[in-house]
Amino acid sequence: MAIEFSKRVERTPAYPMSGAQALPEDIVLMASNEVPDAPLPQVLRAIEGVIGNANRYPDPTNTKLRRALSDRFDVPAARIAIGAGSCDLLMAAGDVLLEPGAEVVYAWPAFSVYPYLEAATGATGIRVPLNDAHEHDLDAMLKEITVATRLVIVCNPNNPTSTALPLDEITRFVEAVPRHVCILLDEAYCEFNTLDDPDASVDLLKRHPNLVLLRTFSKVYGLCGLRVGYALCGDPRFVEAVDRIRQPFFCSIPAQAAAIEALKHQDVIAERVERTVVARVEMESALNDLGLEPAASQANFCWFALPEDGPEEADVVKGLAERGVLIRGGTGQGRAGYLRVTYGTPRDNDRFIAALADVLGR
C-alpha cells in the first residue's frame, strides 16, 4: 500500500523549471525575467545586520516593511499585505476568494501561475484570449463576469507577452466591474512601464475597495531569491483575510530587512528602468533585422513568434541552450511557436541575438 494523496495534487500542473539550476557557469539566464544586477551593497549590509537574529522568528506583522511601503505609496499600512513573493499573495487571494462553483476570469496567455488558483481551490477558470496585439481584451473580459465571478486578474504589463494597457483603459475597466468582484491588478513589471507613471494606479484604490494591486521585490528590485512581495489593497479586510489563512511567519528576517533597504534606493530603480528601455529598443531593432516582430514591450522582456518556415520552438530553445542562452519557449507559457526572452546586460543581449541568428540560420 502506498500513501494516498488528495485530488488537489492530481489537478495541479508541475511548474515548468527553466533548467538554470543544472547548467554550467558560462550561461546567460534570460528565462525568468530577473534583473542581471547583484543586490546593492547597502542591501547586503542590511541583511548582515539582521541575520544574527535568525534564532528568533521574524515579525509576523511585517510592521516596519508595511510602514516603509505606507510612506512610499501613501496607503495606510492596514491596507498593505506582505507575502513570500507576490505569488504567495496570489495563491492566498485564490484561497480567500475562490471555491468550487466560483469563477475566476483572466486573460490568456498570461502569468503561468494563474491556472494554479483553479487547481488549488476547485473554482472554474475563464480564460479570455488576448487581442491580436497580444494585449488584454478588457471588453471581452467584462462580458465573462457573472454572479459566480469572485476574482478577475489583469496582468499589466502582461507576462509572457510584455504588452501593457494605458491606465485610462484600466480605469474604465475597474469602474465597470461589479463591486462584489475582486480585481487583482498584477503589476509585477509596472516600474518598467513607460506608458503612465507606475504609481498612478495607486490612486484608484481610494475609489475602489474591490481593487488589489499586486507588486513585488522580485523584478526591478532584483530580490527574487529572497521571496518578498506586497499588495496595496482597497479594503483592509482583504489583508486580514490573506493573513488569516496563511502560516504566520511567511516573510523571513533577511527578506523584510532587504526590502526596506531596497526601497530607499529609488535612483537605482530609475537607472535600471532607463537601461531596460535602451535594451528594449536595441533588442527590437536586432530582432527586426532577423525578420522577427516582437510585441510592444513595456516590461524587461520581449515576446515574439518564430518564423513559420524555420526550426520548431523546441529545437530553437535547445539550440539556444547549447549556445549558453536560456530563454522560455511559448508552449509552457500558453502559446506554441513563440519565445519569451528577458533582457540581460548588453553583452547577454548580443550573445542571445548571435545565438538566435545562428539557430535560425540567418
Ligand SMILES: *Cc1c(COP(=O)(O)O)cnc(C)c1O
Ligand atoms: C514574476 C512575477 C510575479 C512575482 O513573483 P514573486 O512571487 O513575487 O517572485 C508575479 N506576477 C507576474 C506576472 C510575474 O511575472
